[in-house]
Amino acid sequence: MSTAPAHTLNLCGVLFEAKRIVDAHSRHFLALSVVFLLPLSFSLIIFPTLQLSLTRSYVVSTQFFVFDTPDIQQNLTVHLLYSLFVYIFFLGAIATITYSTCHGFYGRPVNIFPAMKSLIYSFFPLVSTTIAAQLILSLISLTFLLFFTVIIKMGENLGFDTNYNSNYFMASFAFMSAALGLCLIYFQVNWSLACVIVVAESKWGFEPLRRSSYLVKGMRSVSLALMLFFGVMIGFWVWMNSNDVMHFDAVDGWRSWPFGVQVVIGTSLLTLLLLQNTAAITVLYMYCKALHGELAIEIVEEFAREYVSLPFDDEKVPHVVTVVPA
Template sequence: MSDQSRPSLWRVLSDTSRIISSNSLHFAALSLLFIFPISLFNIIHTLIQPPSPFNSHYRRLLSTVDSTSQGQIPSFDKSQLIYFLLILIFHLFSVSSVTHSIFHAFHKNPIKISSSLKSILSSFLPLLATKLAYFVIFVAISFGFGIFIGVVLLGMTVIGMETDPTAKSFMAVVFMMMILLVAVLVYIGVKWCLVDAIVVVESKYGFAPFDRSSSLVKGMGSLAFQIIALLAILQWIMSGWFSVLAGGVAARTSDGVCSGGVAVQMVVYAILSTAVALFGPAATAVLFIHCKALNGELEELKFDKLGEVYVQLTQDDVADKV
């Protein structure tokens, strides 16, 4: 595998942007249907929260502890469950439809809204099963890491080291363990970054996509890490902005109406957050195609003329196909 044949971060990002812009109406429709509602759910969920989130949460915590101490079953917050399910469902919808569209547009296949919707029917349950498999793996890793921490603390006690949380030696050990945990999570994130694309395109599900992703991304770890880091930074920026806006909402007037400035910023946040959420699975799908090509599975892909790999659809063509 020559270095010249390896795609760069700029190539993946430019390919992703070119596909989306060439089929702008199609991806705008998918964003409006499946991605924008996620931002809307976040805003609505924030608006319906009590004006003083900390105090409200503190009171709910005290009531839960009190009811538990009295042998009562604490009340279950159904709104949180509904919110989580809506976010999960629309996230799976968006991943399936965007990945399907990117993959077919890249290979000169006309893309239609109807075919993207059909991909959801065939990919939703496999994606959900794979997410559950990932959750099981994550719980197992967390459990193993918890045991590791216990062994380390026991070893510190045996050799006579201080285990007081304020001790410098204890803080240094905790810091090292946190670094180790972050390194493990980053390594796993890079190895399994193609899982969603594999589920949608290759119809694998469960634990199988994890091995498949590890195999495909081999030799492309640096590029995968760069893409993951870029998307994480964008998500971090959007999350920070939303936290500031949520603070503005929490300070709304007693009649429950936000100020005009906060409302405008919420709209801008929803639009930009939708664009970032669209670019995530789209860039991952493009990376998946490059990885398949570099592993000899897409011999027709020519990196020296990458712009000719997929069809450049005009606005009229997209409108007719939709």
């Protein structure tokens, strides 16, 4: 049985393997990126400018005064439609790219039509899983808020004067916010593999969250590093390009060539970051399964199913990935 070089279970090992899979099927992942990630990236960069233009269209000028009369209902409708657009394309990218990365990791053929077909079976399970995760996170946030409110009310009932502008109150609020943030990050790290599990194992609802918490044990540091690495890079890139695009709109207008160049460059690099992020999370899922001894079992079962009636030779020996702890 041929064995690939051992990969270290750290951030660099995950990024290297994800890049190898994407480069090996570059045309396939390019097609998926154009369909799902490119519109998503374009909308993330251009939406602040679009929002600014819509706000300006509601300004009514007179000879001496300028009255700002925003249409709240129309703004809400635009934001809801934009959120729905981002959500649909995000789930489409997760389903198809995860499916393709899994097949590329195993060395199976990677085709565009099976990848698109996987979206049909994975879309609604992904919706149910994301709703389940958001429900739990919302309940946790509400619990923290209620706890903080109860503490304040108990202090007031005991005769303490609550000054909402005091340094003590602000420090207490900052402490509770930091505790809530750490708690939410902890759950995000434990659930980082949930969407991959939905696509790869056909689970949905709360089950992928539980399964992800099991698989990520021993790899939480890698999951956190991956989340921080791409979170910081994607967040900074979106913020920087959005500000630049808004500046071009204010100074030169939509038709200026710097505006077009900025949008093209920003959208292209953001698409690449989102693609590598999705592929890296899928590779992390594979490494977590290898760490728990599940990946070797799957390879043996697939080998026995596909080659049970064939003679053993070098061309029909499966490709096994070996991983070692960092």
